[in-house]
């Protein structure tokens with residue numbers, strides 16, 4: 447479809463050529479667009495942007511559930527059982543043999559900006575290394591994982607380290623702070639797009655900023671995160687929930703908000 451903006455641009459370029467032929471400089475106003483003006487967003491220093499959807503402000507787990515399959519294979523939504531402590535929500539201790547308690551957002555999203563802060567627990571057992579330290583993760587659209595892991599003086603396979611797209615994309619830097627310190631992720635996620643018949647039209651893309659340092663820039667995602675084998679896309683609807691992983695390590699999160707992006 448030819449947009450009004452493209453039509454105007456064509457006219458402007460044609461006009462500029464004509465002016466140039468006459469040896470006159472084009473009027474700079476010809477290349478100014480004034481409408482539509484973007485929405486006004488206020489963003490106080492250290493605060494939350496005015497158009498953000500707050501998913502965790504430190505007081506309650508209302509925006510989160512645990513999705514659990516029952517014996518008939520139906521998904522039941524249970525209350526989130528993560529520990530609320532000092533403005534953080536923390537992966538709870540797990541009884542031996544109990545199922546993990548990933549939490550899933552009540553709301554679903556497509557293209558988003560996500561801000562959150564996370565903290566890996568202190569190292570209490572030095573024999574726990576690689577993927578056994580401060581492991582959690584953020585699953586965009588319930589499928590595509592940005593790894594949360596304590597890689598401070600702790601090496602792991604690089605496509606599974608902190609801020610990787612798990613088993614798919616290696617971060618440009620290791621920006622990990624020591625365990626026990628809060629860290630930030632600012633993540634810009636562009637959802638995959640599917641044709642009406644379900645075939646993939648565009649892969650998902652992601653930009654990850656870890657503690658203020660860009661570590662993935664518009665990196666493609668090759669499909670839902672797989673622990674074994676290669677990823678491959680399967681059709682899903684354009685809005686899906688976020689999920690935070692319970693990997694049986696007491697990782698804490700705070701100050702979680704998203705902004706929906708109208709791209």
Ligand code: MG
Nearest residue numbers: 581582583594
């Ligand atoms: Mg993980």
